[in-house]
Amino acid sequence: MEKEHDFIPGRERWKREIFRIIFKADTKRGKLFDLILLALILLSTFIIMMESVSIFDAKLHRIFIIVEIIITVFFTAEYVLRIITLRNKKLYIFSFFGIIDFLAILPFYLSLFFPITKYFLILRMLRMLRVFRIFNLLDFMNDGKFIVTALKNSSRKIYIFLMFLMIFSVIVGSMMFMVEGHREGFESIPQSVYWAVVTVTTVGYGDVSPGTPLGKFLSVLLMLAGYSIIAVPTGIVTAEMRAKRQNLEKTCPRCGNDDIDDDARFCKICGEKVV
Incomplete structure (x- = not known):
């Protein structure tokens, strides 16, 4: 999991606030953010599974696509903010959770050119490992x-x-x-x-x-x-x-x-x- 001494917030106040919300779970806003994140991970996983069922995909394909775009934009913004708010950006990018966060958004953009790769979005389930940090486990x-x-x-x-x-x-x-x-x-x-x-x-x-x-x-x-x-x-x-x-x-x-x-x-x- 992320260690406090590994992720030092920048000097700007807004970076410190965003850092505490994204990387910490000791505030109401931080816990709310993490819970929203987990809910979106579950929702995205559910959509990917339902897209593989022809009956549901035929009826709700457009809704699935719109929701998936919204979730991916959220994850992309979150990933960028994680990098921006850190001094040692390289440490996070190549860390275990940094790689998982990147893999959570990469398949969507690859699917714009190779549609079959969208099912690799199921890798977002790995982000559920953050539940141990959120609930102090x-x-x-x-x-x-x-x-x-x-x-x-x-x-x-x-x-x-x-x-x-x-x-x-x-x-x-x-x-x-x-x-x-x-x-x-x-x-x-x-x-x-x-x-x-x-x-x-x-x-x-x-x-x-x-x-x-x-x-x-x-x-x-x-x-x-x-x-x-x-x-x-x-x-x-x-x-x-x-x-x-x-x-x-x-x-x-x-x-x-x-x-x-x-x-x-x-x-x-x-x-x-x-x-």
């Missing part, structure tokens, strides 16, 4: 970072697991190609590998299925293996999160108290320094 963002860090630390194990899964699927798919003998759905090894991936992930579309007794037996083994395989990445990430949580836990070296807040510097029982 920043602790949830910290928990989100904790999960992302755990995924990052266990990425190598997950990559190895995925590589094993791909090799396993190719081998089983090739076996099914030989067993089924060029039957429908198993005319080639790539098609058989597709069946193996669908089966091992327990998705089971049902569009391809074996017909021979041996093929059905292999399918049973693959489906049973799929339930075990799915639990592997979950266990990897869970173990990483547990290890990271244990590393974050503080214990007082003097009295052994482990009920210490993450941001605490001293023990609440004996006053011993824990950082």
Whole structure:
């Protein structure tokens, strides 16, 4: 989220006022602005979804376009004001939320030349992440970072697991190609590998299925293996999160108290320094 020291308002009074309204949520006008922003994001997302429904688009196409233009003008003005009111403009433009704000308006202007790109406006939903700042739920963002860090630390194990899964699927798919003998759905090894991936992930579309007794037996083994395989990445990430949580836990070296807040510097029982 935006940090106060990252976004320093300009000297002009109007810039300070706009900065506080746009970047802060500690005033009535700031909260009202953020609520309006969230409402427009939801409205824009709803319109994009309804435009993909031919019945509604045929009846309300012109209204959809007008509303979308109004929302885009609002978002564009907001994006420009965010840049104007900051001293370090580059820091915001290339920040996570700065990029999201830019992607929220770019598809509309691209759709003037390439109409199909208007559906990329659904990326505006990412701006809903600001709800954590608006309703003082920043602790949830910290928990989100904790999960992302755990995924990052266990990425190598997950990559190895995925590589094993791909090799396993190719081998089983090739076996099914030989067993089924060029039957429908198993005319080639790539098609058989597709069946193996669908089966091992327990998705089971049902569009391809074996017909021979041996093929059905292999399918049973693959489906049973799929339930075990799915639990592997979950266990990897869970173990990483547990290890990271244990590393974050503080214990007082003097009295052994482990009920210490993450941001605490001293023990609440004996006053011993824990950082």
